[in-house]
Amino acid sequence: MGMSRSGELPRGASAGAPGPAPAAVRHEGWLVRHGRRKIGRSFFHMRYFVLDNKLLAYYKKKPRDSMIPLKSILIDGNCRVEDRGLKTHHGQMIYFLCIYNKKQKENQITMGAYDIEDALTWKRKLELLIDQQQDSMTAKNRKAFASLDFDIDLGGFSFSDHDSGPEDEEEPRPTLLRRTTIGNGPPDSVLDWTKEPDIGLSNQNDTNQAYSRKNWRLVRCQNGLRIFEELVEVEYLARSCSRAMRAVGVVEASCEAIFGLVMGMDVTRYEWDCSFQYGSLVEEVDGHTAILYHRLQLNWCSMLVWPRDLCYVRYWRRNDDGSYVVLFRSTEHQNCGSQPGGGFKIYPLKSLNGRPRSQVQHLMQIDLRGWGMNYLPSFQYHSLLQMLNCVAGLRECFSQTDEVHTIPRIPVMHAMVNAVSMKKDQKLQEPDTKTKQTDSKILDMVDEESEDDDDYQVPEADLEEEPTKSDSDAKSSDPIDLSWFSGIIRQDANEKSRNCWAVPDNKIFKVRSKNFPHDKSKVPAGKYLMELVAVDWFKDTKRMDHVARRKRCAAQVAAEKGMFTFLVNIQIPGSSHYSLVLYFVSSSLKKGSLLQRFADGDDDFRNSRLKLIPSVPKGSWIVRQSVGSTPCLLGKAVDCSYLRGPEYLEVEVDIGSSAVANGVLGLVFGVVTTLVVDMAFLIQANTYDELPEQLLGAARLSHIEPSAAVNPELDNIS
Numbered sequence: 001m002g003m004s005r006s007g008e009l010p011r012g013a014s015a016g017a018p019g020p021a022p023a024a025v026r027h028e029g030w031l032v033r034h035g036r037r038k039i040g041r042s043f044f045h046m047r048y049f050v051l052d053n054k055l056l057a058y059y060k061k062k063p064r065d066s067m068i069p070l071k072s073i074l075i076d077g078n079c080r081v082e083d084r085g086l087k088t089h090h091g092q093m094i095y096f097l098c099i100y101n102k103k104q105k106e107n108q109i110t111m112g113a114y115d116i117e118d119a120l121t122w123k124r125k126l127e128l129l130i131d132q133q134q135d136s137m138t139a140k141n142r143k144a145f146a147s148l149d150f151d152i153d154l155g156g157f158s159f160s161d162h163d164s165g166p167e168d169e170e171e172p173r174p175t176l177l178r179r180t181t182i183g184n185g186p187p188d189s190v191l192d193w194t195k196e197p198d199i200g201l202s203n204q205n206d207t208n209q210a211y212s213r214k215n216w217r218l219v220r221c222q223n224g225l226r227i228f229e230e231l232v233e234v235e236y237l238a239r240s241c242s243r244a245m246r247a248v249g250v251v252e253a254s255c256e257a258i259f260g261l262v263m264g265m266d267v268t269r270y271e272w273d274c275s276f277q278y279g280s281l282v283e284e285v286d287g288h289t290a291i292l293y294h295r296l297q298l299n300w301c302s303m304l305v306w307p308r309d310l311c312y313v314r315y316w317r318r319n320d321d322g323s324y325v326v327l328f329r330s331t332e333h334q335n336c337g338s339q340p341g342g343g344f345k346i347y348p349l350k351s352l353n354g355r356p357r358s359q360v361q362h363l364m365q366i367d368l369r370g371w372g373m374n375y376l377p378s379f380q381y382h383s384l385l386q387m388l389n390c391v392a393g394l395r396e397c398f399s400q401t402d403e404v405h406t407i408p409r410i411p412v413m414h415a416m417v418n419a420v421s422m423k424k425d426q427k428l429q430e431p432d433t434k435t436k437q438t439d440s441k442i443l444d445m446v447d448e449e450s451e452d453d454d455d456y457q458v459p460e461a462d463l464e465e466e467p468t469k470s471d472s473d474a475k476s477s478d479p480i481d482l483s484w485f486s487g488i489i490r491q492d493a494n495e496k497s498r499n500c501w502a503v504p505d506n507k508i509f510k511v512r513s514k515n516f517p518h519d520k521s522k523v524p525a526g527k528y529l530m531e532l533v534a535v536d537w538f539k540d541t542k543r544m545d546h547v548a549r550r551k552r553c554a555a556q557v558a559a560e561k562g563m564f565t566f567l568v569n570i571q572i573p574g575s576s577h578y579s580l581v582l583y584f585v586s587s588s589l590k591k592g593s594l595l596q597r598f599a600d601g602d603d604d605f606r607n608s609r610l611k612l613i614p615s616v617p618k619g620s621w622i623v624r625q626s627v628g629s630t631p632c633l634l635g636k637a638v639d640c641s642y643l644r645g646p647e648y649l650e651v652e653v654d655i656g657s658s659a660v661a662n663g664v665l666g667l668v669f670g671v672v673t674t675l676v677v678d679m680a681f682l683i684q685a686n687t688y689d690e691l692p693e694q695l696l697g698a699a700r701l702s703h704i705e706p707s708a709a710v711n712p713e714l715d716n717i718s
Contacts, residue, residue, distance in 0.1 A: 027051040027125045032094050032112040033058060034087065044089050049111060051075075051125055054133070056099060056109065073109055077134035078102045081126045082658075084110060085287020085316075086263070093263060095119040096287060099126055102639075116256050120318075216246065223392035225249040227385070230365075230621065244342075244365035244621060247388035253398040254356040255346045259324045261394065262344050263316065265292065272393035275386050282311065289315045291331060298383045315626070323347040327626055342366065343622055362391050363621060480531050480585055484561070485554040487534030487583070488710055489701075498673075498703035501535045503528075509613050509680045511693035516685075523692065525680070529595060530566060530584035530697045533558070538579040539709035543571055546643055547581050548650045550712055554583035559647035564589040564599070566649050566696060568681060573656035578709055584681070584697040594690055598683050599649045603642055607635025609683045610651065617700075618676035627677070633684065676702045 033047040047058040047070070054076070057069035073079075084096035095116045100108030113119040216228040230244040251258055261268060265279035277297035284290050296308040316326045327343035342364035349357040364387050482491070492500035507524035515521050534554035538544050548555040548567050555565040565585050572578040589596050598609060613631045616624045634640050639657035643650040680698035685691045 026053070027122065029118070031058075031118075031122070032089075032096075032114070034094075034096060034110045034112055044094070047111075049122075051122075051129070054129065056126070058109070058111070071109060073099060073101070073107055075099075075126065075129050075133065076101070077130065077136070079126075079130050079133075081123055081130070083123075083287070083318075084112075085289075087112065087287060088281060088284055088290075091266070097123055097126075116259070116318075117254075219245075222385075223249075223389055224395065225388070225391055227388060244363055245384050245388060246361055246363040246621075247391045248359065248361050249391040249395055250349065251358050251360050251391075251395045251398055252352075252355050253358060253394075255322055255324055255348050255358045257398070258346050258358055258360060258394060259316075259318075259326070261397070262324075262326055262346070265294070272397040273390040274393060275383075275390065285313075288317060289313060296383075296387070298386065320630075321348070325625060327622055329622070343625070345625065360391050360394060362388055364388060480533065480563070480587065482531075482533055484557055485533040485583070485585075487554060487581075488537045488708065489535040489704070491535075492702075495702075499705045499708050500702050501532070502700045502702070503532050504617075504678050504680075504698050504700040506695060506698065508615070508678070509695060509698065511682065511695065512685055512691055514691050516691055517688070525682075525693070525695045528695050528697045530586040532582060532697050532699050533585045534583045535699065535701070536579075536581040536583075536712075537704065537709045538581065538712045539706075540577050540579075540711055540714075543573070543577050543654075543656075544569070544579040544712055544714060545571075545641075545652055546650065547579060547712060547714065548643065548645055548648050550714065554585070555645070555648045555650075558583075558585045559645070562647070563587055564647055564649075566595075566599075566681075567651065569650055569652045571652060571654050571656070573654075578706070579712075580701075580704075582679075582697075582699050594683050594685075595696070599644065603635075603640075606642055606651070607640060608633065609686070610634050610640070611682050611684045612637075613680040613682070613698075615678040615680075616675060617678060618702075619674065620671065623671060623675060673703050673705055675704075676700065 028048070028050040030046055031049045033045045034042065036042045047060065048062050049056070049058045050063060050069075054074055055072055056075055057072035059067060059069050063069070078101050080100060080102055082098045082100070084098050086093045086095055088094075092114060094112040094114055096110055096112035097119055098108055098110045111122070113122070215231050217231055218226055219229045220227045225247045226249070228246045228248070230246075261272060265281070269276045269279070275296050275298065277295040279292060279294045282291040282293050290313070292312060292314050294310040294312065296310065298308065311331055313329045313331045314326065315329070316324065318324050324346040325343065326346075342362070345361040345363075347359040347361075349359055351357060364384055366384070366387075490500050491502065493502040494500075506526065506528055509525045510522040511525045513521045513523040536547070536553070538547065547553065547569055548565070550556070555567055558565045563585050564587075565583055568582040568584075570580040570582075572580070586595075589599060598606060610633065611631050612634050613629070614627055615629045616627045619627075634651075634653055637658060639654045641652040641654070643652070678698060678700050681696045682693055683696065685693045
């Protein structure tokens with residue numbers, strides 16, 4: 001099925017023209033309408049969509065005169081654009097978006113495009129219109145330069161995060177988020193990746209980049225690729241499994257074109273992947289997650305070594321800097337052994353002579369099993385190099401043709417092939433243990449996932465600067481006795497301890513400096529405004545709301561002593577619901593401080609300010625990339641509810657409200673006991689008076705055990 005590319009029809013004043021009213025947004029074109037009938041069957045229809053001023057509508061054909069649309073939705077500041085990922089229809093992959101109103105979620109439109117660039121153009125147009133409406137809604141309550149989300153002329157410099165390239169996920173554009181990352185739209189300018197470290201992990205902070213450089217070693221160069229080997233031994237891998245290896249190369253093509261080929265599992269893969277024999281779709285979990293069957297042709301003593309059958313979960317996301325991440329994790333299948341995993345990372349580079357360029361990284365860690373592992377030591381190494389060489393295949397595939405590559409297809413598996421060779425593989429590769437299946441998922445700190453929050457060239461002198469704040473926002477010097485408080489998870493600062501929490505060093509987190517409006521500089525954070533006193537880990541058959549009402553919980557104890565508590569209730573959905581509750585306490589709530597305005601403000605203000613900075617100091621490369629280290633505004637990533645008590649504020653972070661977050665949760669839940677995760681919370685500074693930013697608090701969670709969660713018994717509390 002073909003589809004003409006959408007075209008933008010200018011109307012009204014130009015976007016850059018001065019004037020009190022924002023430029024009208026108009027866009028139209030053919031898209032795929034997706035929905036579900038009352039009898040339960042889904043449908044895919046071609047419809048003509050028109051975005052005109054504040055109205056998104058679609059028709060059966062191009063509208064004329066006063067034709068009535070089949071359906072329409074009014075775009076205002078309460079609308080949100082959600083990335084629904086890819087759906088497979090007749091073997092073709094369609095990229096879907098969903099536009100809905102947060103206050104009327106039943107009123108929504110799901111639309112898709114065969115061309116991912118076309119879908120992203122629609123997303124940018126819709127988010128631009130939503131941003132304009134949000135700006136109008138809050139204009140009365142803002143100062144002249146209060147917002148960092150839009151380019152505002154301030155006497156020669158722009159007070160905007162957009163100028164910084166891949167800045168925070170807090171921008172109203174999506175990331176996971178409103179985010180393209182699966183959710184976040186790409187930045188206005190392409191990053192100059194030549195300034196990045198060789199390995200180029202652009203979405204990690206300085207600490208994680210140093211970690212990456214320390215644990216990867218260049219072992220060889222071949223076919224124009226750099227081949228790296230991970231130096232760290234991973235405790236939970238089988239002895240027969242090799243260390244992770246990674247190939248890094250440059251391909252003269254756009255990220256979207258490369259992503260399309262990487263996602264395909266049809267005959268187009270024969271043109272660039274020499275280890276590919278066959279592949280098909282087993283199950284489509286959601287728009288970003290699918291279960292695939294993949295047969296490897298290793299071409300190494302083929303008469304003695306049979307092909308390998310893999311069954312794995314594939315998860316993908318698009319980052320706000322225009323890069324793509326495709327991750328693999330082995331799953332259970334009768335003909336396939338469990339493998340550690342791998343993935344692709346595709347980054348945009350600066351164009352050369354008018355041709356787009358992208359950096360492609362391909363990581364693979366696999367246990368091929370079989371008798372060859374014992375008698376032919378070079379078998380595993382040779383096979384890994386063959387699989388990693390697909391990056392060179394991608395490069396040559398694009399360099400040898402000027403034709404536009406067709407949209408890749410992926411065949412659907414109707415029944416597993418039961419060939420004799422597959423039976424042999426099953427005997428040789430039968431895993432020692434089955435992969436434990438669970439519907440429980442954990443939080444994606446994201447993104448994706450994501451853009452590097454520290455791509456600014458900060459002067460060395462500024463790196464040593466420590467933010468200072470006025471007395472109104474400074475943390476009280478009165479010490480808080482932690483012996484007053486207790487939680488389910490114990491406190492233990494030992495690096496080797498398990499199922500515990502600690503407070504990480506504040507300086508590992510970067511926040512906006514006093515000079516941020518001028519140079520986008522960030523500095524190590526100063527002292528925490530609040531103190532983490534307890535962590536609870538709950539499990540129940542339903543979602544757990546308002547946990548602050550539990551008797552003798554840290555919030556109740558703090559209230560009895562006249563102290564203020566900020567609770568973060570991270571709600572994790574699944575067959576069993578989990579809640580991770582962090583209690584941050586301060587001696588008092590200073591009147592007029594940003595914290596006081598946040599605690600007593602409305603939900604719109606809170607959603608536009610509460611920011612999370614995630615980090616994974618310890619974990620596999622795959623997990624570190626899926627979680628990322630990009631700050632994001634929680635209220636724009638997932639649904640957040642706020643409960644204001646007499647001496648506390650509880651924020652309920654509903655991870656189940658984001659399909660993107662759920663996808664990442666499923667990806668990393670199986671290895672949660674091997675992770676060390678940092679989470680820092682702060683209130684975003686949007687005016688000069690609020691700079692530099694200060695962290696409310698942070699938590700380091702080490703090797704959390706799902707089995708340690710307890711029932712909070714909230715039903716017994718009135």
